[in-house]
Amino acid sequence: MLKRLTVIYLFTIMFCPRSIGQTGAYGSLQSLIPRGYEIFDSTSGDINLDGCKDLILVLRSNKTFDHPVLLLEGNGTGKYFLAARNDSVVLCEGCGGECCHEPYQQMIIGKDYFSFAHFGGDQNIRWTRLIAFMYDNKIRQYVLRKDVGIFQDTQNPSIKKYIIYGKEAEGILPFIIYSYNQF
Numbered sequence: 001m002l003k004r005l006t007v008i009y010l011f012t013i014m015f016c017p018r019s020i021g022q023t024g025a026y027g028s029l030q031s032l033i034p035r036g037y038e039i040f041d042s043t044s045g046d047i048n049l050d051g052c053k054d055l056i057l058v059l060r061s062n063k064t065f066d067h068p069v070l071l072l073e074g075n076g077t078g079k080y081f082l083a084a085r086n087d088s089v090v091l092c093e094g095c096g097g098e099c100c101h102e103p104y105q106q107m108i109i110g111k112d113y114f115s116f117a118h119f120g121g122d123q124n125i126r127w128t129r130l131i132a133f134m135y136d137n138k139i140r141q142y143v144l145r146k147d148v149g150i151f152q153d154t155q156n157p158s159i160k161k162y163i164i165y166g167k168e169a170e171g172i173l174p175f176i177i178y179s180y181n182q183f
């Protein structure tokens with residue numbers, strides 16, 4: 001698995017553009033949102049550690065169940081650059097199980113990371129999942145920092161199961177190709 005991730009990582013750095021949907025210029029916020037989508041959630045902070053305010057947008061559409069995520073790097077003048085897009089970071093509407101049709105809860109921007117929190121379950125099990133990324137300044141890409149889950153039995157709350165998804169991909173797997181269902 002690690003060998004496969006290394007090959008994907010090298011391929012991404014060498015042959016993929018730094019971002020998906022890159023326009024080559026800074027634009028207004030509205031010009032960067034794909035047609036048919038609206039902002040479902042947003043947060044701001046300095047995600048690439050350059051001193052400028054950046055934005056993370058979670059989008060939604062009334063025609064699909066996915067939630068594309070846009071990483072928008074700011075230039076300090078109110079204009080933003082589409083640095084990356086991923087349609088498989090935020091769990092889909094309906095993926096939360098019986099208790100939570102919409103599993104997405106919130107985004108968090110920390111000092112050197114940003115993350116997406118989810119919650120779901122059914123009659124007997126509740127789960128949370130936190131997927132975090134960081135900016136790697138050496139390769140100028142956002143990469144997986146951590147993907148963890150906690151499962152709890154509702155009948156016996158002291159029973160918990162902790163899972164680390166894709167431990168071998170931490171610090172390697174680029175944001176633009178990450179998918180919540182690949183591990």
